[in-house]
Amino acid sequence: MLTFLLKKLIGAAGLLLVVSFLTFFVLHLIPGDAAQIKLGIDGSAEAVEAVQKELGLDRPWLLRYTDWLVQLLQGNLGQSQIYGQSVGALIADRLPLTAALMLLTMGISVAVAIPLGVWSAVKQNGWTDRLSRTVMQLGLAVPPFWVGIVLIFLFALYIPILPPGGTVSVQEGGLAVFLKSLLLPALSLSFVEIAILLRMVRVSMLQTLQQDSMRFARSKGLTAARLYLRYGLRNALIAPVTLIGMQISGLLGGVIVIEEVFALPGLGRLLLIAVQQRDIILLEGITVFITCVVIIVNLSVDLLYKRLDPRIELV
Template sequence: MTILVRRLASLLVTLLVVSLLIFTVMDLMPGDPASIMLGTSASPDTIAAMRHQLGLDLPLALRYGHWLAGIVTGDLGQSYTYGVPVAGLIAERLTVTLPLALIAVLLSLAFAIPLGALAASHRGGPLDRLASVVSQIGVAVPAFWVSLLLIMLFSTTLRLMPAGGFPGWDAGFWAAIEALLMPAVALALPQAGVLTRVTRAAVLSTIHEDFIRTARAKGLSARAVLWRHAMPNALIPILTVLGLQATFLVGGAVLVENVFNLPGLGRLALQALSQRDLIVMQDVVLFFTALVIIINFIVDLAYLAIDPRLRRGI
């Protein structure tokens, strides 16, 4: 069995185990969705009828089997609260969450990779000290607090950016990007702090290798040595951190979307939690978890592409 097949099998098993854990935890949460939907004045018979209608009176194993079969066929169920298919809800909210996450990742990479690499190549200099301060601030400051500071500065004081809300992509591309820019910066700053530190450490460990000395002996410029030789060999630890940051990006999106009142998946998850909409909660949490697992699977494939030594088992 090749490395690729083994990792794909591991991905599928992990998703199956995670789905079972999510379903079990959600079922054990206090509160009855039927009682919450009908209110405290509802009679026991009415609540029992609602539970039967929602399928909540079925055995746990049978409900899990129905839910899993629906996921495989693309039927994520019907929202208890909204009365619409959950797949449509998730697809609608993804038009906000995915661009937000993508912009945050691009901002983080565009800032952290050059800063970390240049800090390593100028070790002990002013740029290195600046990178150290910036990375420490990024690691220490939570995303929701950065969100509040950005709103106070750019919305309340300078009145340059909208304080929250999302006009929709129908309002125009730039109007939508403007609404996502501050939330993306708030998400990107903590990620950039970690990535700057890891990039600096990875490049520092690479620039003392023999092949770097050989490149310098051939007369290559410091810039060429850094970007053509040191950086490609420092990518594996950087990719590792990018995969791990997917988890923090998902968690940060939940908080940031609520601070900026964005109609994304994170806000949908909190709304479903407050309304005890089990099916929406299960599907959204599973989607987030599957996204993180798949991103880490892609990172594993990137390892194989970057390091030929890892491809010997293929």
């Protein structure tokens, strides 16, 4: 186990270095910089040059990257060129909203997809199975932002029971109001996640039900709940667990569009602002943070494999 963790940490360090370098390099190639965007089209060349010097943009990009990397090794993500604040503080301020949105999305997805996937496999070719396949086809065909627009029209305009956008903090409105403001964005994101996870659970469960171990357990006269949930679902969960880890990582990209659609001041919207404003330091900090989250999620999934099936060797 220790060797496995050491290999993962070395690989993670290399991945962070590559991702941060490519991010810095690609943004350097895009025309314009934070100084030009900050002053706008009316800014004189002298003013732009002064702001570039103030922000350190007049220095070679490789030297700026090296300085940022040294700060990162000291635990400092740098200072945003647009906001003038610590990148770490900006991420910490926006992260709770994005984390809550992702947790609510995955909670809805797991709560719907796993029971429906198990039931559709047990009742193969029945009405539940046909319903599941319809949900899969719709979820894979429709983009989340379109689902979000439809949900806003239905439940914020036509039947006004949910807010169309924005959010109220837990301190201001309480937990119920906060979750209510995230319900439409979470449903928009979970629509496609349910379809993907549902398909994996159904296929994995169908394969598990055909194994000899399940036939033996069935011959012992076990109840349906014990047979399908304790024996069938546990053996069928390895592949879906992998998918859930990938979905959590993918949601970090999906929230960018959804937070913009619903005007949510989360981490995804902050990332979009960093790109629009050419705030390289802010973008670097968010990118490194997201990469770390993805690495932690993947490591957690690997460790969960061992918990679900002790026969699996971690290498």
